[in-house]
Amino acid sequence: MQSSYELTVGKLKRTLPIIPINQTTAIASFVLLGDAELAHYAAIELTKRITKPFDYFVTIETKGIPLAEEMSRLAGRQHYVVLRKSEKLYMRNPMSIQVKSITTTNVQHLVLDATDADLIKGKRIILVDDVISTGGSLVAAEDLLNRAGASVIGRYAILAEGDAGNRKDCDYLAQLPLFSLADVETDLGQH
Numbered sequence: 439m440q441s442s443y444e445l446t447v448g449k450l451k452r453t454l455p456i457i458p459i460n461q462t463t464a465i466a467s468f469v470l471l472g473d474a475e476l477a478h479y480a481a482i483e484l485t486k487r488i489t490k491p492f493d494y495f496v497t498i499e500t501k502g503i504p505l506a507e508e509m510s511r512l513a514g515r516q517h518y519v520v521l522r523k524s525e526k527l528y529m530r531n532p533m534s535i536q537v538k539s540i541t542t543t544n545v546q547h548l549v550l551d552a553t554d555a556d557l558i559k560g561k562r563i564i565l566v567d568d569v570i571s572t573g574g575s576l577v578a579a580e581d582l583l584n585r586a587g588a589s590v591i592g593r594y595a596i597l598a599e600g601d602a603g604n605r606k607d608c609d610y611l612a613q614l615p616l617f618s619l620a621d622v623e624t625d626l627g628q629h
């Protein structure tokens with residue numbers, strides 16, 4: 439098996455390194471930060487697919503931010519909301535929820551500033567992120583948004599990883615496989 443993965447997103451191609459994340463599994467590491475071309479192109483393609491009326495885009499810190507920024511501009515939205523990974527001193531009454539992600543070992547938090555919570559109360563939300571994988575971040579994000587009185591009416595990501603490719607409630611541009619670490623190591627050992 440290969441030690442990198444050739445990703446195709448519409449007209450764009452990227453070579454992703456395959457990185458172990460635990461004893462058994464490796465991922466093709468997709469880092470949207472810094473890839474202005476891909477963020478812009480993916481935003482155009484995903485924004486085209488939005489058919490329902492909505493009020494705000496919401497994304498999850500960190501790698502969803504460039505995508506939400508581009509999609510907001512394209513959809514003519516002045517403001518979008520970022521669920522942060524930690525409380526900041528400048529936040530007013532932050533609301534928070536626990537989340538476990540595939541790429542981080544520790545339990546993380548998603549945090550919503552009360553100023554943003556006030557903004558999205560009773561509003562229709564489209565969640566956007568770079569990759570949907572286990573869905574853990576998405577579930578936590580939706581719980582937090584529901585607590586704030588908002589409802590998620592759409593979910594868009596550039597990539598759906600592993601089983602997320604079977605989800606019917608998310609729209610995405612390409613699928614990303616998960617890799618067995620045994621296969622990756624066998625391959626690396628041959629070079």
Ligand SMILES: Nc1ncnc2[nH]cnc12
Nearest residue numbers: 465466467468541569571
């Ligand atoms: N393949 C991947 N690359 C980068 N971040 C991820 N988060 C979940 N899956 C990922």
